[in-house]
Amino acid sequence: MTVIHSDKAPKAIGPYSQAIEAGGFVWCSGQIPLDPSTMQVVEGDVSVQARRCLDNLKAVAQAAGSSLENAVRCGVFLVSMDDFAAVNAVYEQYFPGKPARTTVEVSHLPRGVRVEIDCVLFKG
Numbered sequence: 324m325t326v327i328h329s330d331k332a333p334k335a336i337g338p339y340s341q342a343i344e345a346g347g348f349v350w351c352s353g354q355i356p357l358d359p360s361t362m363q364v365v366e367g368d369v370s371v372q373a374r375r376c377l378d379n380l381k382a383v384a385q386a387a388g389s390s391l392e393n394a395v396r397c398g399v400f401l402v403s404m405d406d407f408a409a410v411n412a413v414y415e416q417y418f419p420g421k422p423a424r425t426t427v428e429v430s431h432l433p434r435g436v437r438v439e440i441d442c443v444l445f446k447g
Contacts, residue, residue: 324341324343324344324345324346325343325344326340326343327340327342327343327344327349327383327386327387328340328341328386329341329382329383329385329386329402330359330382330424331359331382331385331386332354332369332379332380332382332383333354333355333357333358333359333362333379334359334362335413336357336362336433339352340352340369341383341385341386342386342387342388343382344446345413346439347445347446347447348391348395348443348444348445348446349383349384349387349389349443349444349446350443351380351384351441351443351444352441353385353398353439353440353441354376354377354379354380354383354398354438354439354440354441355372355376355433355438355439356372356373356374356376356379356436356438357375357377357379357428358375358432359379359382363402364435364436366435367372368409369401369406369409369410369437370409370410370413370440372410372436372437372438373410373414373438373440374413376438376439376440377391377413377414377415377417377440378415380441381417382440384442384444385437387444388409388446389444389446390419390444391418392419392420393442393444393445394418394420394422394443394444394445395417395422395423395443395444396422396423396424396425396426396442396443397414397420397422397423397424397425397440397441397442398425398426398440398441398442399414399425399438399439399440400422400424400426400429400432400438400439400446401426401427401429401437401438402428402429402430402431402432402433402437402438403427403428403437403438404428406433406437406438407409407411407426410438415437422442431436
């Protein structure tokens with residue numbers, strides 16, 4: 324196993340790694356919309372928050388020597404399913420390969436954000 328870290332993504336705010344590479348896969352932890360330079364939640368609607376989550380995942384993927392084009396599975400966590408269409412509009416710009424995905428509504432996310440996204444990348 325290899326721990327993956329990128330300074331271009333927020334540092335972990337708990338006892339976990341940004342990602343772990345194992346068995347030909349990169350298992351990326353969920354990203355919330357934190358600006359990596361300030362560690363503050365980005366201002367804006369759920370679309371802005373989703374874009375920041377995905378930019379953070381993109382940075383972690385690059386640190387692992389991969390890209391979001393190699394995503395095989397994603398998890399999307401929303402505080403409200405009313406945000407589903409807005410998040411999808413941003414999401415499809417980052418994952419043209421359409422990896423498998425689960426989207427669930429949750430009661431609360433860290434720091435009061437509206438969305439969190441994780442993914443698994445295949446490196447082969």
